[in-house]
Amino acid sequence: MKRTQSRIATVALTALAPISWGSTYAVTTEFLPADRPLFTGMMRALPAGVALMLATRRLPRGSWWWKAVVLGALNIGAFFPLLFLAAYRLPGGMAAVIGSLGPLWVAGLAALFLGERPSLRTLLTGIAAALGVSLVVLKATGALDAVGVVAGVASSVSMAAGTVFTKRWGRPEGVGPLVLTGWQLTAGGLLIAPVAFLIEGAPPALDGRNLAGYLYLALVNTAVAYWLWFRGIGRLTATSVTFLGPLSPLTAAVIGWAALGQALTPLQLAGMTVAFGATLAGQYVPRARAAAARTETFTSTERPARKGSTDVMAGAARR
Secondary structure (H helix, E strand, O other): HHHHHHHHHHHHHHHHHHHOOOOHHHHHHHHHOOOOOOHHHHHHHHHHHHHHHHHHOOOOOOHHHHHHHHHHHHHHHHHHHHHHHHHHHHHEEEHHHHHHHHHHHHHHHHHHOOOOOOOOOOOHHHHHHHHHHHHHHHOOOOOOHHHHHHHHHHHHHHHHHHHHHHHHHOOOOOOOOHHHHHHHHHHHHHHHHHHHHHHHHOOOOHHHHHHHHHHHHHHHHHHHHHHHHHHHHHOHHHHHHHHOOHHHHHHHHHHHHHHHOOOOOOHHHHHHHHHHHHHHHHHOOOOOHHHHHHHHHOOOOOOOOOOOOOOOOOOOOOO
């Protein structure tokens, strides 16, 4: 009973991450300078990462220097630019639909790197999640852009790979999820910075409204949200965590309706029901796998996860 309650609490806390990411679109459009996606990605990641590293005062050691860079690139440095590129080049929420395929990418990568065989239930649930998200965000207008599609798929695969490798490598002994989050955000932000300055030029002039938006993105939307996300990966299966991803576009749709005056059609409401149902179904773990996951769960004082441990995005166009 206590284990069940603990797992429910962990799922609920982890779900706060994609729920927070669902607010990114509204904050970006209402508070931030227009057409600066790379600068925004850098401002989300780098200040938050540096702040966490200063607070925790822990640097990587040994192989964790390159592992932190790889994870930072997959979860942040490559993911953010690819996501924004897809969002700008694809019509009507198509980037979110492509991103909602994350659970299927995780299932495939988990089979390769975590030794898991995806069940039929997992595959069907992943398809249902993508279908539900598509009903919520997809619009009929606009032609598909090949570069946008490739960027959208690459961003989804990047985040899925980051989730799987975060689970595979675990954490160094004595290192908690807050420290690991700081490493990844710093590495990802440093990777984005030169690309942002090269493509977008000098930083824009910022007013108080812009600074408030960036402060929210850096602290709540990134530092806290990614800490909860990586904490969840350490305690749940990778598949369970990634099935929380559809909460991001669902949250964005609700915010658009409640705060931005955007209407929700009956078809969108049906899609939200399907996607939310798939999210709940994705949290079901067979008893045998749940026992294995508990064995492989690691904390800041335990060993890192073994190679064979058991088991993401879907930002509403801009997670």
